[in-house]
Amino acid sequence: MIQKDNLSPFIAEFNGVSLRYHKGPEILKDITFSLSPGSFHFMTGESGAGKTSLLSLLYLHLEPTKGRVHLLGQAVDMMSRATKAQIRRQIGVVFQDYRLLNHLNAFDNVALPLRLAGEKEADIKKHVSELLAWVGLEKQLKSYPEELSGGEQQRIAIARAVIHKPTLLLADEPTGNVDDIMAKRLLHLFLELNKLGTTVVVATHNSGLVQSFHFPQLHLSEGRLKIIPPSGTYSEMASKLFKREEK
Amino acid sequence: MAQKSDFLFDHKASHFFLPWICGLMVFIATLIVAGGVSVHNSLDLWQKGIAESLTIQIPTYNADGSPRNDAVYHDIETTLMITRTTPGVQGAVVLDDEQMQQLMAPWLGPDAVVSQLPLPKLIDVSVDSKNPPSLEQLKQDLTAQVPSAILDSHRIWLAELINFSNALLHLIGFILLLLFATTIITVVYTTKTALTIQEYVLSLVHMLGAKDWFIMHKYAWHHFKSALGGSLIGFILALPIILGITLFLRAVSGQIFQSSLSLSQWILLLFIPLATAFLAFLTTFHTVWKFLRKFL
Structure with a gap:
């Protein structure tokens, strides 16, 4: 039977979470925050501040040393392995190092989440081709990762993360290897998903990007989390974004 | 584009050794079992002869x-x-x-x-x-x-031969056990090597939400097919050698040595590659299960 405190109305909820690797120092210290459904957050902080570790907790790659994490309403420490797999299917992750499979071409890399979910091949073909065209890789469908540039690999990684319209999208430096126009285009994709209800967390060093979009920040410093509220309204941000796109 | 069924496998990198190892094991096992069955057949023939008759010579x-x-x-x-x-x-x-x-x-x-x-x-x-x-x-x-009558003492030397053949059968059984143990260990290590090479793939598909059962089944089935392919080749390669030895022994020893196998014994031999492939399936299933435990 599910206990009441095992459930949460949030997409993600951290309560007094700490993390350390083996017997090393604490990477994350007493983190408490929650992500409401449909919210958009930037995750900021210096290198080594713990952004990737916090994301790893969010996509169930790590377990906290202390505290409790709820994901998609359920306590992680109470989940069975099968439930964790099910939860992971509702999370899209853009890894900093892309993590593409070199033995699969661009199409098959992007199709991976759909194949794992048992989608029909005809639907997979349609959706993957459309999305790859959207990120400007319609001519690279059959190219293998080793044949593609860093920016192209990054776009494939993003396409793979969003192809199954995840409930929670986590992106670790998703615009690190693309030019400003493509960065904005990719952020626009995240915004579109966000409008459809996907909760988005984007870890980035790009302060310009953070300033352009008036979303709250999960700011990490020496393993501690500070939530910085947005400095403008959504409409201000949207007008800024679309003005820039028009230019 | 990769088929739905094989997107987990980097064919260039892994699973390369399994068919070869299984083929070699089955080749040796088939020869040993065929030899053991021949000895067993001959033993039966001799024992029957000893049990039911004896001979007296009158010069x-x-x-x-x-x-x-x-x-x-x-x-x-x-x-x-x-x-x-x-x-x-x-x-x-x-x-x-x-x-x-x-x-x-x-x-x-x-x-x-x-x-x-x-x-x-x-x-x-x-x-x-x-x-x-x-x-x-x-x-x-x-x-x-x-x-002048000579009671044939063949019972005595035949009894010694039977004792020797019995010991030989036990030895063959022991070698077979060793061979199967080696096969299990080899399959475990080949699977572990394949999984280590594929850890990156496994870790990714695990993070993308692949269930343990799905990964275990895919790997076990893939190894079953690889092992069966290699085992059947090993089995087929052993057949002409068994046939050659049978013909040679028939020419050299006549009917003393019962080297030819019955149909049921050939079917028994066919179980060797099937059993090896099944062993690879079970071993892979278990090894992948253990391997996946290290992921959250």
Whole structure:
């Protein structure tokens, strides 16, 4: 039977979470925050501040040393392995190092989440081709990762993360290897998903990007989390974004 | 584009050794089992011969080469009388020329004219296998009344041969056990190597939400097919060698060594590649299960 405190109305909820690797120092210290459904957050902080570790907790790659994490309403420490797999299917992750499979071409890399979910091949073909065209890789469908540039690999990684319209999208430096126009285009994709209800967390060093979009920040410093509220309204941000796109 | 069923596998990188190892193991195992079955068959044949009959020789020539003529028939009559009244003996008959020819065929060939050879007369004594006669007593009776009669001692050397063959069978069984243990260890390590090479893939598909059962099944089935392919090749390569050895032994030893296998024994041999592939399936299933435990 599910206990009441095992459930949460949030997409993600951290309560007094700490993390350390083996017997090393604490990477994350007493983190408490929650992500409401449909919210958009930037995750900021210096290198080594713990952004990737916090994301790893969010996509169930790590377990906290202390505290409790709820994901998609359920306590992680109470989940069975099968439930964790099910939860992971509702999370899209853009890894900093892309993590593409070199033995699969661009199409098959992007199709991976759909194949794992048992989608029909005809639907997979349609959706993957459309999305790859959207990120400007319609001519690279059959190219293998080793044949593609860093920016192209990054776009494939993003396409793979969003192809199954995840409930929670986590992106670790998703615009690190693309030019400003493509960065904005990719952020626009995240915004579109966000409008459809996907909760988005984007870890980035790009302060310009953070300033352009008036979303709250999960700011990490020496393993501690500070939530910085947005400095403008959504409409201000949207007008800024679309003005820039028009230019 | 990759098929839905094989997107987990980097065919260039892993699973390369499994078919080869399984092929080699099955090749050796098939030869050993075929050898063991042949020894077993021969053992059965010899044991049957020992259990049901014994032979008494009555020389037809004296030591100096002169024929014994009527003395032979006298000795035969006396021997038949002694044997037929010995407890445990079911019957005794003198072998005629045709039977002698059949008997000698493995050594002298089918066309030998035995009547022209200085062969002794043979008395085939049928024995109650459940209640056999005392060979010592029979020998004493014959020595007393028919000094020329020779109670064949083949039971003694055949018994030694049977003991040796039994020991050989046990040795073959032991080698087979070792071979299967080696196969299990090899499959485990090949699977672990494949999984280590593929850890990156496994970790990613795990993070994308692949269930343990799905990954275990995919890997186990993939290894089953690889192992079956290699095992069948190993099995097929062993067949001409078994056939060659069978023909060679038939030519060299005639019917003494029962080297040919029955249909059911060939079917038994066919179980070797199937069992090896199944072993690879189970081992991979278990190894992948253990491997996945290290992921959250």
